[in-house]
Amino acid sequence: MSNQSILRITRELSEIQRGPDLSIAVACRDIDVRHVRALIIGPPETPYEFGFFEFAVKFTKDYPTKAPSVTAITTNGGRTRFNPNIYAAGKVCLSILGTWRGERGEEWSSAQGLESILISIQSLMSSNPYENEPGFEDANSDYDKKNQGAYVDKIRHESLRVSVIERLEEYLGIHQERPSVTVYNAEEDYKSGGDDAPFEPFKDLCKRRFLWYYPSYLATIDEAAKQHKDGDRFEKMPFEGPGNTMEGCYQYSALRERLVKIFEKLNGEMTGWAIEGMTAVNKEMGIASNLQRQFEQIVENYKTNESVTLDLDLVDKNPFVWQLVLFGRPMTNLDGGMFRIMLYISPKFPDVLPRVKFATPLFHHRVSPDGILCYDAARKDDMRSHVEAIIAAVEEESPAYDPRTLVNPEAAKLFWGTADQKKMYNRRLRRSVQDSAENCC
Known part of the structure; x- marks a missing residue:
């Protein structure tokens, strides 16, 4: 591969990693930029909502003259076709990749790049993926409308089960019985990239996002469970055939139990960093002194x-557990409030990013009902950047609408609702601010 191609790929990876898009992530091993892993987070208001869908991207020496190859590796071990254009064996049918015939002008050109490929794949994850099947684009008969709903319903179930729950269970070592079926599994081909150590670049990202979206996952399950009883079988679509189906049955009660267990395990992992951190302090590890120094500078x-105006302290003199008390600024919605915010830092920081939790209840679209704050620091390895991002997330009064940052569904619905709903949001926010001085310390 030419230096020009390598430089181009490296630049594209860096731009995506530094970019503001919370729904796309990319990574590669340092030794080989030709083999890239990409994560697409399912778009809101679709059956893929907040699912974690992973792809392997392989660049040839002809890039960017020729498009890279892309393989889906979130396929339930080769058993599940998540979309008419994303096959169980991993094939991604897309004109930009040359894997599907498209209209003139839709083919690959060197002006395009990895980000445009990922956005195109993400666009396949629509609210009605039934229409992606050739010949069904304008299917409006009663039969097709019934199938559209049934197809969406089973994708929603499997997105939660496979891309979210099973992925997190694997990360956390929560063991569940898996079907013993021998099929082609695209993930196995890309799991290690020739190295014995597994390559899991999105492990921490998925854990953090799970904590963000946990209320949405629960709400989705509770709503879908009203429509489908446990044990009801998935309906087969007219375009599904051997080796490319989505078979199974609804089990929302079990999914909910598994979801809660993952949430509890992640919380235990977060609080467990305090003990691991003190071990690092006692061993005089570099990360402990680094965090101590960053704390003092901040x-x-x-x-x-x-x-x-804020107070910042170490809990029990532990540089891995910070307590931030934020005082609401005058003339803002937080005026008069006192908010105790806990920052739990892993000994693996910055590869593993901090978990931030409001110990003081706050009704806010960026704070989940469990107190988890949705924020994104510009400099991941700099704790000052994290503190600044935490403050900015809760103080911003006129944010742009971004459903990927809305971790309190009830608050978000009011904030971006009617004028009366916005007034209700402000009243509930102010009430929680007024209560905060009593609850804070």
């Missing part, structure tokens, strides 16, 4: 920062 910085 405290000094905010002593002279008149725009923000």
